[in-house]
Amino acid sequence: MAVERLVVVGGDAAGMSAASQARRLKGPAELEITAFERGRFTSYSACGIPYWIGGGVTDRDDLIARTPEEHRARGIDLRTRTEVLELDLAGNRVRARDLDSGAESWTGFDKLVLATGARPVRPRMPGIGAHGVHGVQTLDDGQRLMDTLERAGGRRAVVVGAGYIGVEMAEALLHRGFEVTVLHRDEQPMSTLDPDMGGLVNTAMNRMGIRTVAGAEVAEVLDDGAGRARAVRTASGDEYAADVVVLGIGVEPRTGLARAAGLPLGTSGGLLTDLSMRVRGYGHIWAGGDCVEVLDLVAGRHRHVPLGTHANKHGQVIGSGVGGGYATFPGVVGTAVSKVCDLEIARTGLRESDAREAGLQFVTATVASTTAAGYYPGAARMTVKMLAERRTGRLLGVQIVGGAGSAKRVDVAAVALTAGMTVEQVVALDLGYAPPFSPVWDPVLVAARKAVAAVRSAGV
């Protein structure tokens, strides 16, 4: 039997999980694996970058799960600092350039894995190229920001955007002693939450000493005349002094290669795959991680949900498929957790705007409770908002904002959403209770009880 050739484009979570899992299933005599990575690092936790920047994680290399050398020792021909420039699907080959030598070459494949990730959205505006303006997507990006911070004379930081990356970077910069201003376009930070819940985040951020500016449209980065950022100007003409500017306005799938090759892309520009993570219409090409769209099981449509945990699962599924096994990634319900200092933020399922967009009628219930019995030392405030379908009582979504111990409780709702439970079924769930862990009525259950009442009083 001829040796099969696998080419992997992208050396982070999805790509290298796929390569590793394929290698576990097939040895070098059966499968030759070549992986291309533009950067210097592989298999690192991009999600961990803010904690390294903030100083909680002291060693950058702690973020690296497996180095290029470790992958090579496992029989993967890993080429770092090598960028794939073209997919030739007719010829089943890829063209790549060694970024140091500039040399280009073609590599043939029998099977192909695309794991090209995402890139931070960079607004087109004057000054965006100034020194001191940073996106934070790859570990190389993180290293560049770290170099700037260590050199930076000043102490003022502007974060553009107040999504997960924005609030996590705000915390990181606060920990490093910066005066932090977060400029964001929406009514409240964390637009992955409804504005009422985002408002709780806003209040908490302000209390921590982070300045937030809502409705701010960033128009220009002003430089000091020597090419270094000195301020950010908004469309309304306000100027915010900044020694460093961090872009946290989201990411978009990096699918230029796939687009040029004619592979199917969704409305967000992410690759479209089947449940086994094969690119639609292609039996020998897989895609996973931040460059694909995933099925939202609650909304019933594909979305771009760039998260390391999904990327790792994709890699596992792809590697199984490449190796001749079978596994699937059925989709997501939209669970995400984050924190900014002591405040934990979580969501799953649909927000009000999502539900409206999906044409659903719904009720909401919001309760203020605590993470432990009220009398237990350290019990922290915790607010839970729940959405349920008006006629059926079907759970549609949950958002949580609260102190330590709040965020992971959203997982209960994630499972209930997956199972298609009604809020009445949620009330009856047997969740763990002891005073250090929960009030005698778990806050999620209290929200469900209130949602049941709302469904009943809404009638049919």
Add this chain to the structure above:
Amino acid sequence: MAVERLVVVGGDAAGMSAASQARRLKGPAELEITAFERGRFTSYSACGIPYWIGGGVTDRDDLIARTPEEHRARGIDLRTRTEVLELDLAGNRVRARDLDSGAESWTGFDKLVLATGARPVRPRMPGIGAHGVHGVQTLDDGQRLMDTLERAGGRRAVVVGAGYIGVEMAEALLHRGFEVTVLHRDEQPMSTLDPDMGGLVNTAMNRMGIRTVAGAEVAEVLDDGAGRARAVRTASGDEYAADVVVLGIGVEPRTGLARAAGLPLGTSGGLLTDLSMRVRGYGHIWAGGDCVEVLDLVAGRHRHVPLGTHANKHGQVIGSGVGGGYATFPGVVGTAVSKVCDLEIARTGLRESDAREAGLQFVTATVASTTAAGYYPGAARMTVKMLAERRTGRLLGVQIVGGAGSAKRVDVAAVALTAGMTVEQVVALDLGYAPPFSPVWDPVLVAARKAVAAVRSAGV
């Protein structure tokens, strides 16, 4: 319309939740509510007693959610220090004695709620009545123990039993500066877990400075000649010096009244009810809380599961029924969480012994992981054990032992059990991920992945 008369026997969680909910639905012109409570306190958190004893909760009254006066102000005729001695079901009346005056009287009812709770098992042995030997079930019990501890000259405590109450009291006594020895009969502490997981608890307890003695059959409490406990002797003849002895060997339903009245009891001696918490065969008698058995939805049989969270739900359901509404308590999956110092302990569903008893063939998977990304500061060890049915892959149970942030993760499994998910479905769950909250592969998902592999390799 005549005023209806409701009598409630027992003034803690289930009884007073029922009374309060009934009062919310029906005013005094429609429903007269009389509640009898033997003790001085109502609506308190019995589960909170160890934390008050341990000093974390400084004020006993913080454990009280609603005082007798507050209940009376809401139109409930609450009689504390009044014990119901007899249920006359033919005459629809109860006979009660005022424990202070000794006066007895009959009270008629149209509807009756039994919420008589549980009593600590007290082994029959010489010396059990000595001063310094305490059960901890009611707040009055707790107050008596507190009085002993405040008087106690010595500094040695023996805890008999290593279930939830035993380990929580061991922690409490350790916090109060006692040398603590836990004597227990089983192979490992926490027999609500499998012995391999109980072994992790044992190691951690020893590391905290708590001495544990397995296989210890307590035979006698030795006194100092003046009626005060001075040591505990085991069947094997060992003596353990003790200035205070705390009994934590479990509780049994307090159903003497119900038994005498001929009401239906289950194998554990708890009252049997339908899903609306009506005593089987009686349309006008409800029972809830620690005096009933509940349906175990995984094992498919009734069990005695005395937990405040269930008691509160029962009360809610009963009060709705009494007030003319409709609500149900479908059953439990056996979720319980606890902690001893920094160690968190959780379980849901079936242990190996439960699964064998139920005649099920199963596989197990145990994984050691962490509560946060390994590189995140404060990430704690966390071990997850999962049981799945051998042929179907149906999730049967999960046990977790680990550091801060471990216990409530068991709720994910509780929901999955309720939904009847397979471990394959569990692997695909969209659980919250960010480095402060979880490794990129959530430990519960890793256990499920390993369980899937075990199911597949077990074949059919």
